[in-house]
Amino acid sequence: MGNADLRSLAVLSEIGFDEVAGSVVAVDAHNWLYRYLTTTVKFTREGAYTTDAGEEVANLIGLVQGLPKFFEHDLTPVFVFDGGVTDLKDEEVAERREARERAEEQRKAAEERGDDVAAARLEARTQRLTDVIHETTRELLALLDVPIVEAPAEGEAQASYMAKRGAVDYVGSEDYDTLLFGAPYTLRQLTSKGDPELMDLDATLAAHDLTREQLVDVAILCGTDFNDGLSGVGPKTALSAVREHGDLWAVLDDREAYIENADRVRELFLDPPVTDDFDFGTDLSPDVEAARAYVTDEWEVDADEVARGFERIESSLVQTGLDDWT
DNA sequence: CTGAAAAA
DNA sequence: TTTTTCAGG
Numbered sequence: 224m225g226n227a228d229l230r231s232l233a234v235l236s237e238i239g240f241d242e243v244a245g246s247v248v249a250v251d252a253h254n255w256l257y258r259y260l261t262t263t264v265k266f267t268r269e270g271a272y273t274t275d276a277g278e279e280v281a282n283l284i285g286l287v288q289g290l291p292k293f294f295e296h297d298l299t300p301v302f303v304f305d306g307g308v309t310d311l312k313d314e315e316v317a318e319r320r321e322a323r324e325r326a327e328e329q330r331k332a333a334e335e336r337g338d339d340v341a342a343a344r345l346e347a348r349t350q351r352l353t354d355v356i357h358e359t360t361r362e363l364l365a366l367l368d369v370p371i372v373e374a375p376a377e378g379e380a381q382a383s384y385m386a387k388r389g390a391v392d393y394v395g396s397e398d399y400d401t402l403l404f405g406a407p408y409t410l411r412q413l414t415s416k417g418d419p420e421l422m423d424l425d426a427t428l429a430a431h432d433l434t435r436e437q438l439v440d441v442a443i444l445c446g447t448d449f450n451d452g453l454s455g456v457g458p459k460t461a462l463s464a465v466r467e468h469g470d471l472w473a474v475l476d477d478r479e480a481y482i483e484n485a486d487r488v489r490e491l492f493l494d495p496p497v498t499d500d501f502d503f504g505t506d507l508s509p510d511v512e513a514a515r516a517y518v519t520d521e522w523e524v525d526a527d528e529v530a531r532g533f534e535r536i537e538s539s540l541v542q543t544g545l546d547d548w549t
Numbered sequence: 550c551t552g553a554a555a556a557a
Numbered sequence: 558t559t560t561t562t563c564a565g566g
Contacts (some may be wrong), residue, residue, distance in 0.1 A: 227550065228560095444556085454560090455559090457561085458559090459560090460560085550565105550566090551566090552562095553562100553563090554561105555561080555565090556559105556562085556566105557560075
């Protein structure tokens with residue numbers, strides 16, 4: 224039921240970092256951070272990413288550790304932040320609702336035993352958790368002069384749109400649905416050790432003789448983040464069905480099948496809420512000292528990874544000839 | 550999300 | 558051969 228089905232359809236090729244040097248990459252901030260936190264940070268240091276005050280600032284470690292990858296290869300990242308969450312995206316919404324419900328239960332329990340202080344703290348804490356991460360991420364990126372774009376809805380959609388418009392050269396993402404959102408070129412594995420992988424939309428469409436609408440239809444039949452596919456239908460079956468019948472509706476009609484919200488999911492991929500209201504430069508003037516102070520002093524994150532990360536950022540700035548304001 | 554094994 | 562399921566990161 225995953226997007227992984229798209230992998231078998233996508234045209235991917237190895238590409239060297241030297242081939243993409245100097246380009247601008249739009250990155251979905253939420254996905255990038257999430258991936259970084261679950262892989263790298265989480266397993267290396269369990270307790271090191273909460274401050275004495277108990278605030279989660281793992282995002283700062285993730286940023287400091289992940290950003291050098293861009294700088295060292297002369298890539299300019301543009302971080303795209305999610306706007307309102309699409310109500311079709313069940314998983315995240317459900318997760319947040321559960322978290323809220325758990326917090327609410329705890330708060331009520333505290334209230335019932337007359338512990339007003341604990342109740343207030345629980346309320347403030349859960350409310351602020353995501354805010355802290357969002358704010359500190361923005362602040363650190365601002366100090367490093369990394370461009371930020373606010374998406375009206377899905378970050379992946381906005382990033383793909385910017386790539387399609389030529390405002391950036393690539394979308395940087397591990398997700399395959401940038402294909403569905405119409406990103407011409409997506410760079411994968413920017414964070415991992417080896418060479419990046421280039422995903423080519425036009426080549427993908429040509430390889431299967433599909434239009435983008437048809438590719439979206441194939442994906443919907445297999446199942447996406449926003450809908451369950453038909454059971455027993457994977458990429459092969461979906462592909463031949465769409466090619467035989469032309470589009471999603473004809474396939475559903477032929478199989479006498481129904482997919483919940485299919486029309487909305489289709490529109491979400493083909494015509495998502497995006498904005499032209501972005502503006503950024505690519506000549507970065509990072510204030511590394513201020514950034515280091517922000518992380519280590521203000522948030523008291525004293526991890527080796529942070530020190531190493533900033534060293535890598537500094538030396539990469541020298542190599543690529545970017546000016547440091549300090 | 551990825552890879553691999555089980556199920557269909 | 559294709560899809561689903563599941564473990565692991």
